[in-house]
Amino acid sequence: MHIAEGFLPAPHAIGWTVAAAPFVVHGARAVVKEVREHPESTLLLGAAGAFTFVLSAIKLPSITGSSSHPTGTGAGAVLFRPPVMALLGTVVLLFQALLLAHGGLTTLGANAFAFAVVGPWAGYGAYRLARALGAGLLPGVFVALALADLATYVTTSLQLALAFPDAAGGFAGAVVKFLGVFALTQVPLALAEGLLGVLLFRVLTTSARPELERLGLLPAVPAEERG
């Protein structure tokens, strides 16, 4: 999902930067507010950031014969709501753009919009929908992480198609072309990411139960009723 440095025409690069900036600023304020009002959240915030840091560093092979990396942004979106991930995700992208020549400064806005805004919101939406339909926490986490991952790559495909419409097929043709590169490859990786999220939250439900109760992920149980 990393559009390489210089690979978006300047108007697109500027447009996506302007589009992503308010989300990132709002996200930074959300992080500061969370830490100030709930200092005990700092540990879990670190876990959410670390989770996306690891997952976005590891490129995995897929059925299509190409390889790609998961995003890991859904976990933090479920825990702290999506604005927090707008900041944490952008920090990850900035690290990769500056040190790894992966993604870039001119494409940071577009990449942040896909990775740190659309992905977390799509994952959070899927989580809320799953919970409203009666799913438990873990199935909700699974769909959230898988969908945050997929939605990010679909967004990247749309961004590239918008900038580089196909000579013959126009925008639609380009969408099909870029989805062909990204989407199918991502399906098994998104499923794997969903399962990794379930593993993470299984640990959190026992070790970080008070936090999950406060964040509204688990119903609060009075201390004396706990087994």
Place this chain on the structure above:
Amino acid sequence: MTRRRLVTALLVLAVLALVALPLALGGGDAEYAGTDAQAAAAVEESGYTPWFESVFPPSSSEVESGLFALQAAIGGGVLGYVLGRLRGRRATERAREDGRP
């Protein structure tokens, strides 16, 4: 508790299978090129030339993979630290509860 362990093992196996099966089925002839690079190649095919270079391109693929490993190590380290602390905190709470009459 054993059922919980079994579920954990199955989840880990499923993640490994999702990643390892393509490798096994691909028979080794696929190149597993990164999708980001494929997309960049598709863009360049249309005659587009990038107008900005990376500020700090890693000087070789070894350096690049090292930096990716560093990113994963930092993330894994922090994640392990947090989960370890949370687990330790729970163990302490349990011990304190058990200590009470």
